[in-house]
Amino acid sequence: MSLKRTEIAKILANPTIGETVLVKGWVRAFRSNRFIALNDGSNFGTIQVVVDFENFDEDIIKKIGFHAAIAVTGELVESQGKGQSLEIIAKEIEILGECNLDDYPLQPKAQTMEFLRSNLHFRMRTQTMSAVFRIRHGVAFAVHQFFNDNGFNYIHTPIITGNDAEGAGEIFHVSTFGANEAPLTEDGKVDWSKDFFGTKTNLTVSGQLQGEIAAMALGKIYTFGPTFRAENSNTSRHLSEFWMIEPEMAFADINDDQNLAEDFCKYLIQYILDNYQPELQFLDQRIAKLEKNMKAELRRPMGLIDTLNFVVENDFERITYTEAIRLLQGSKPYKKKRFEFPVEWGEDLAAEHERWLVEKKFKKPVIVIDYPKQIKAFYMKMNDDDKTVAGMDVLFPGIGEVIGGSERETRMDVLKARMAEYDIPEEELEWYLDLRRFGSTPHSGFGLGFGRMVQFITGMGNIRDVIPFPRTPGNAEF
């Protein structure tokens, strides 16, 4: 009977010293014509294969190169060298897939993220990307675990929707009409009633409003899916297609919302600390190397793992918008006129202001609540002062806003007035108003940018490097 392949992770977890094993994987390094570092994706690291090259065909030895796919049959033994406890003494080696290094773009050394972005189909093979995407999976898993353990139901809200009234950004239209082929109405406008769905449709910008429908029946729900914004945003924190997590809770006010947001963030980070130490250590060292030659003020105040531990172990700072403005007006950069944008009650906080609050003043995540009504969405609950709404932003060091959420407005007259202020026709959101007409109750929720959370946990500088196939203005490769 021929030997069955064993995954490297299983060998390392439960070694059977002295037994003959078959492993298959990709070569990460081949040193001294003798030592192969082999990775098969089952774990982050490698297993060492020792080759007595005198006993092998020269043709085979030559093909054992960087990122070649090979199969090795050999004896599992305790390693004679330092740096690993186990190794496999190769008896047979089969080349499964050669990797011609004359033409292969990747090299066995550190490469820039910009270069790797131009080779998206190869970049996951690098150690950095391997660490990032393993952690990305871990965070996604932890999202479901957290909500499941806390009694939330996962709701699939639509990706294509006729909902055009959310005001969360520019939309991508969805149509089966070809360019210049759209049928027109008598007055010369495109006749959307003849389109596939019989109405004008677009890709979703948020699942929140549909999430509220579900929360009014199931109590606690969450969505976790792709969202699309056609904004011409060119930053390291924005994607045109990104994944968002949106919990919604019935019978919950803005305080419950803040508690959920804080517990949730801490849970995700703790889960990765508990389950992805090798990956985190690699990313931590990677950042340390990158920052080695940087000026002290440009470096991170703490290492990656220390930062994650710090966030988990400390309470988030919670302040009102009004308080934030007061603090900012008393700040050194304000007095020295270093801020580019005005700090005035009624003006939205700019990135420089958020950064000062998070990185200079409190040095930890900050939740800001009770924003002026004019800078927040129509569905947020109006506070008793008639000036502010029960909205919140959760601000993280380095990446700014990770969460935006609110208690929702449930009073029919107030909601209608707010919609009028935003020129949202009532007939478009009759169903949303119905939720307030029939069995309405206070409820709250938020949206967490999944990529931003992964960015924070991995310490990656650009959100394009934490999603396999980034979609940004002018780029939709693969």
Add this chain to the structure above:
RNA sequence: GCUCCUUUAGCUCAGCUGGUUAGAGCGCCGGACUGUUAAUCCGUAGGUCCUAGGUUCAAGUCCUAGAAGGAGCGCCA
């Protein structure tokens, strides 16, 4: 959308106030090496200097336009 920066070998970069055969490190390839850990040592090859115009006796270097990439800002998650 706005501002700034970058584009020279496979990769990362150097190339001064324009001057004649365009450099380095790493990688690749060839060789050496029986315990390596980003292995090490020796050697070879490798370049439309992003594109198109222009200025000049002479342009990688200066000017104009365009393209691609990056950083920051705005919008947000």
